[in-house]
Amino acid sequence: MILEDYLTTLFSQAFEKLSLEPKLAKVQMSARPELGQFQCNGAMPLAKQLKKSPIQIANDIINQVKDNLIFKDVTGVMPGFINITLNDNFLADWMNQMLANSRLGCPKTETPQKVMMDFGGPNVAKPLHIGHIRSPLIGDCLQRVYRFYGDEVLSDVHLGDWGTQMGMLIEEIRKMYPDLPYFDENFTGTYPIEPPVTVDELSEIYPRSSVRCKENENEMEKARLATAELQKGRRGYRALWQHFVNVSIAELKKDYADLDIYFDLWKGESDVQALIDDMVKNCLDNGVAKESQGAIIIPVAEDDKTPPLILVKSDGAVMYGTTDLATILERVQDYQAQKIIYVVDKRQSLHFKQVFTAAKKAGIAPNTELIHIGFGTLNGKDGKPFKTRSGGVMRLSTLIDEAKTRASLREQEGLSRNEKEDIINKVALATVKFADLSNVYTSDYIFDLDKFSQYEGKTGPYLLYSAVRIKSILRKLNYSVSGTLQYKISKATNDAERNLQLTLTQLPLALQRTYDKCEPHHLCEYAYQVAVQFNKFYSESPIATEENETTQKSRIALCQLTLKQLILVLELLGIEIPERM
Structure with a gap:
């Protein structure tokens, strides 16, 4: 029920009758709505081939379709554009088909796939900050859209829990508490159940250890050795590491829940450790990998312009490229993933180029589509990566609190305290989510919370207010969006009504573009x-106040369709509409 596809089919038939190439018969929304609602530009590229003027060809095409009753007007305009205006009765019928359809006319994929969504990607021991927000928001929207289209989706947060930062933490805690049993290689007892540090302490320890390692190469070397020992299975380090993971996951789940975002899998780099040795051996045996200066690498480009993927460093430790490669192996073997989508900062583009090329070269994912959704950065008003007023990086929880302070209520009477809090939470999330998702994901953008919180303009609160207005209209007339549809939509009685109907036809196309392009x-x-x-x-x-009963009923039905569409679209964006505002 994509209207452009339906119109394109009609024009394709006309092209075929004239022995013209039907693939040129594409119909699209008009760039000049004052001339027509839709346009077909297929006559233009045919002029040279047929040695006729484009307007002649356009008129020949028009003669084939002009008698079709779905059209109010089909005209040719110099040099050869075809402008199309639909009959109002046809447009109303199209609205009623959408209203009666459980999916509002939106298609499902004809070939459902098993899709893995890798987004979030937080590091253990690091609290989420504003820079972490793009991956979960984009990823969550995409998993909702893919599920709506009928694909079998598994989302994985993919924790950063196995790199050098783990060694840094281990060494820092050794300095703080050297007598803990985790550091005694001869200890054979049971390690404490309670973690030696809280998540807040971890968030303070990591930056301190990171600075220490950057300033002192000896300290960095200790961290590297501790990481290698951890990865080799040293018992005390594994127990201490498990504390890091447990307290971090508990906090991360709270932060993501505040965003109404949930993951099917809470796996990390560490989960594929058991696969790495065999994977590396197979790559060596097959000649895909080779030794180089004590390390094991996979060359990924013949021209040497792309650096090789390092599988094992000279000290025996693995890189996160290694765990990413092993994760692809796991997802293909254990989950039969046909498509894996990574929602990760575009600054990691080279990394994913290396990993994807290595996966194909090694035969790890021969038939699996690997996609990197590389998003841009979120910047402050100065155009630089977003900072708090004090110069630090804003915690994600602080950002949500800031959005709540700006979420004003339009009506206060009759609302309980809990209702007010619920509305404010929904407005705050709509503010943050729409502000991010409305940008082309590859673009950097300025995060201006004051601007995004306005009830006017292209903002989340404006959308919520518009939807709530429709709810209020229907409620006052004793109708609901979820109830039985009692009325049908009639042909438009004015331009505003017609333009709304025309806009509502575009839902399936907007969804299809989102699905196809992950945008x-x-x-x-x-x-x-x-x-x-x-x-x-x-x-x-x-x-x-409309006196004509037929017109009033039609407008009520149009309100219902509009609200149904807004509910669906905002739900796919991860935004919930309150009853009142």
């Missing part, structure tokens, strides 16, 4: 256009 901004732009067109319709088209 949430298409949904955001669509939701915003729906809200804008609805508010124009509302201001120009009386509903409660």
Whole structure:
């Protein structure tokens, strides 16, 4: 039920009757709405081939379709554009088909796949800050969209729990508490159940140890050795490391829950440790990997422009490229993943190029599609990576609190304290999520919480307010969006009503673009256009006071369809609509 596809099929048939190439018959939304609702530009590229003027070819095409009753007007415009305006009755019928359809006319994939979504990617012992927000927001939206389309999706947070930072933490805690049993290689008893540090202490210890290692090469070497011992299975280090992981996961789950984001799997780099030795051996045996200066590498480019992927360092420790490669192996073997999507900062593009190339070269993922969604950075008003007023990096929990302080209520009467808190939470999340997802994901953008919190313009609160307005209209007329649909949509009675109907036809296309390109901004732009067109319709088209019963019922049904669409789109963006605001 993508309207452009339906119209394209009609024009393709006309092209075939004229022995023209049907692939040129594509119909799209008009760039000049004052000339027509849709346009077909297929006559233009045919002029040279047919040695005829584009307008002649356009008129020949028009003669094939002009008598179709779905069109109000089909005209040719110099030099050869075809402008299309639909019949109002056809447009209303299309609305009613969407309203009656459980998926609002949105298609499902014809070939469902097993898809792994790798997003979040937090490091153990590091609290989430504002720089971590893009991956979970984009990833969560994509997992919702893929599930809606019928794919079997597994999302994995993929913890950073196995790198040098673990060795740094171990050495720092050794300095703080040297008598703990974790550091005694001869200890054979049971290690304490309670962790020696809290998550807040870990968040202080890690930066301190990181600075120490950067300033002192001897300290860094100790951290590297501790990491290697951990990866080799040293008992005390493993027990201490497990404390790091447990307290970190507990805190991370709270932070992600505050964003209404959940993962199917809470695995980390460490989970594939058992696969690495055999994987490296197979790569060596097959000639895919080779030794180089004491390390084991996989060359990934014949021209040497792309650095090799280091599997094992000269000291025997593995790199995170190694664990990423082993993770692909696990996902293909254990989960039969047909597509793996990584939502990770675009500054990691080279890394994923290396890993993906190595995976194909080694035969680890021969038939699995590997995709990197490389997003841009979130910056402050100065254009630099976002900082707090004191110059530090803002904690994610602090960001959400800041958004809540700006989430004002439009109506206060009759609301309990819990209801007010619920509304404020939903407005705050809508503010943050829409602000991020509305950008093309590859772009860097300025994070301006004051601007994003406004109830006017392209913001989350504006969308919520528009949806709540529709809920209020229906509630006052004793109708609901989820109840039985009693009325049908009639042909438009004014331009605002017609433009809203036309905009609502675009939902399946916006979703298809999001799904095909992994780009949430298409949904955001669509939701915003729906809200804008609805508010124009509302201001120009009386509903409660409309005297013509048929017109009133039609407008009620149009409100129901608009609200259904907004609920669906915002849900896919991870945004919930309150009953009141």
